[in-house]
Structure formats: structure tokens, C-alpha cells
Amino acid sequence: MATKTLFVFLITLTFGLLAGSAEAQSLSVGFYTKTCPSAEAIVFEEVSKILDLVPSLAAPLLRMHFHDCFVRGCDGSVLLNSTNGNVAEKDARPNLSLRGYGVIDRVKAKLEEACPGIVSCADVLALVARDAVVLSKGPFWPVPTGRRDGLVSLANETRQLPPPTSNITTLISMFGSKGLSVKDLVVLSGAHTIGISHCTSFNDRLYNFTGKANLADVDPTLDKEYLAKLRTICKPNDNITFVEMDPGSFRTFDTSYYKEVSKRRGVFHSDEALLKHPLTKAYVLSHAGASEAEFFQDFGNSMINMGNVGVLTGSAGEIRKKCYAIN
């Protein structure tokens, strides 16, 4: 109850703050105020109930919004099932490890009960991602809404998602191609403060790193102690085991990801890569173990930027009835 009151208070506060800025945007905070006034409260209540039971779903729900936005814009395309003639994004390689589709279906069903045909699945993803962060003790930010749902989902387009082997050049250019800055990159990478990774996503750093068919051939940039620990957990070709990405606080949204990366304990090349550019390196170092306030503010801003990527508005697309299929 206390959280709910706080939530309503924050929403009200945010409306007040944003009313002052007259920026023309296609999305707007409080888009459903008239058409479905309880939409955001319904989402928060459902996500709270689900995460009370299964806290480990917070991380994949945040990640799902990222995977949606980077492929065809934030249009709910990540949620569509494959059909007879088409393999959807969901069934492409990077999505093997996405979880939480059932949560989205459940939240959407509640919204359809309250206001049929009003709230898009793309907006559900954006709101659920925010609430998953709030419920992991992270920041609240006002989520601009008004996205519409796309009609297309193609497995081969998941190539637009950066792989964990990415170097800094690739990361900057892949974020740049979505209109996101170097700062957005380092800030949004901070999402890896919660959740898990399968050994498959970083095993190349632990064994046979340069392809010498030598199991002692490891990534020299990874912290030695951490490397040894990972090697005891992840065996070569292990595609089942997973590790906490931010050991010790993988369910708490905080700045400890930057502390880990600064000690060369980021699990992916893409985490390590943040130490290879002056701007991202400076951000990592200055936020390692620092107070959360600035990171929290930055994270909300960068999530709003990411949530704007390639959105459909007005009469484009549709409002899906079920998130896994077009109407």
C-alpha cells in the first residue's frame, strides 16, 4: 500500500514538473489520463504482485524493452509469435534467453478488462520496464506513452542488437544508429546491475580465447581472480549454467555494476569495452561506488531516450488485443 501511495504521488509530481516544458514530442507523459486513467496504476499493481512471487523476473522485463526498442523501434515487435510463413524476433538467437512474456500477457489482460483496446503492448513494455526498476530499488522516471503496436516481426532483424562480444566502436555505432549517444550507452549498460547471464554469453573469454585450442588461453583483460572463479562455475561448452552479473547485489538496482567494471569484473567484452573510450571510462570510474543520485537521474533520462526510438504514433500500426499476435 505504501509503495502504491508513493507511486501515485510521484506520478502527480512528475506531471507537475513536465507541464512546464513545452517541448513538442510525439509521445507524452500521461497519454492515457483521459482514455484509461488507471492504466499506470494497474501495470504497477500487477508487476508488484508478480515480482513479489518471482523477483528474478525484474531483470528480463527491463531487458525486453531494450530488445524491443533496438529492433524496428519500440513497437512491441519482440512480443509477436512466429506464424506459418514467418519466423519472428522471439525465435531468433539473441532471444533464447529472454524471459517474462507471460508477465506482459497478464498485465495486458488486466488492462483489456479495464479499458479494452486502449493501451498498446509497446507502452506496456515501457511501463513494465520502469516498474521493474522501481521495484528493484532503482529510480522512478516519467514514461512518455502513446506508442502504437507494429505489425511486423522478423527474426533476421535482431542483428541490430549488439552482441556481448562487441568492442567499443561497434557499441557506439550501434547505439548511434538508434539515435543514442555515447552517454546513453554507458548509462544504459548500468542495467547490468541486475540480472543473470548464461555462461554461453561470455565463455569465449574463459577458454580458447584466441582460438589456439588451448584451454589456458584466456582473455587477459579480465580480472584474474574473477576469471578463476568464473572458470569453476562455467565449463567449456556449458550452455545451461548462469551467473549473477553483479555478484552480491544482482537484485538491487545500484551503482555496483560500475564498481565491478572498474575492477575489470564486467562479464562481457561489451562491459569491459566501456573502459576503452575516454567518456565511458570516466563515467564508469566516477560512478564506481559513488552515490546513486546522479546515475539514477541519468538512467531515467536515457531510458526515455531509448523509449523514443522508432516509435509508431497517431494512426500508424494498431493497438493489439493480444500482445503475441497482430489483430
Ligand code: HEM
Ligand atoms: C550495451 C550493449 C548490451 C549488450 C552487448 C548486452 C548483452 C547482454 C547479454 C549477452 C545478456 C545475458 C543474456 C544471457 O546470457 O542470459 C544481457 C543481460 C541483461 N541485459 Fe544486456 N546488453 C546490453 C545492453 C543492455 C541494455 C541497454 C539494457 C536495458 C536497459 C540491458 C539489460 C539487461 C538485463 C537486465 C539483463 C539480465 C537479464 C536476465 O536476468 O535474464 N542490457 N545483456
Ligand SMILES: *[C@@H]1O[C@H](CO)[C@@H](O)[C@H](O)[C@H]1NC(C)=O
Ligand atoms: C506464443 O509464443 C509463446 C512463446 O514465446 C508461447 O508460450 C505461446 O503459447 C504462444 N501463443 C500462441 C497463442 O501461439
Ligand SMILES: *[C@@H]1O[C@H](CO)[C@@H](O)[C@H](O)[C@H]1NC(C)=O
Ligand atoms: C529478413 O527476412 C525477411 C523475411 O524472411 C526478408 O524479406 C528480408 O529480405 C530479410 N532481410 C535480410 C537483411 O536478410
Ligand SMILES: *[C@@H]1O[C@H](CO)[C@@H](O)[C@H](O)[C@H]1NC(C)=O
Ligand atoms: C570492432 O569490431 C568490429 C566488428 O567485429 C571489427 O570490424 C573492428 O575491427 C573492431 N575494431 C577494433 C578497434 O578492434
Ligand SMILES: *[C@@H]1O[C@H](CO)[C@@H](O)[C@H](O)[C@H]1NC(C)=O
Ligand atoms: C578453439 O577455437 C578454434 C578457432 O575458433 C577452433 O577451431 C577450435 O575447435 C577450438 N578448440 C576448442 C578446444 O574449443
Ligand SMILES: *[C@@H]1O[C@H](CO)[C@@H](O)[C@H](O)[C@H]1NC(C)=O
Ligand atoms: C546445449 O547443448 C546441447 C549439446 O550441444 C544441445 O543438445 C542442447 O539443446 C543445448 N541446450 C540449450 C538450452 O541450448
Ligand SMILES: CC(=O)N[C@H]1CO[C@H](CO)[C@@H](O)[C@@H]1O
Ligand atoms: C521465449 C522464446 O520464444 N524463445 C525462443 C528463442 O529462439 C529460439 C530459437 O533460436 C527458440 O527455440 C525459443 O523458443
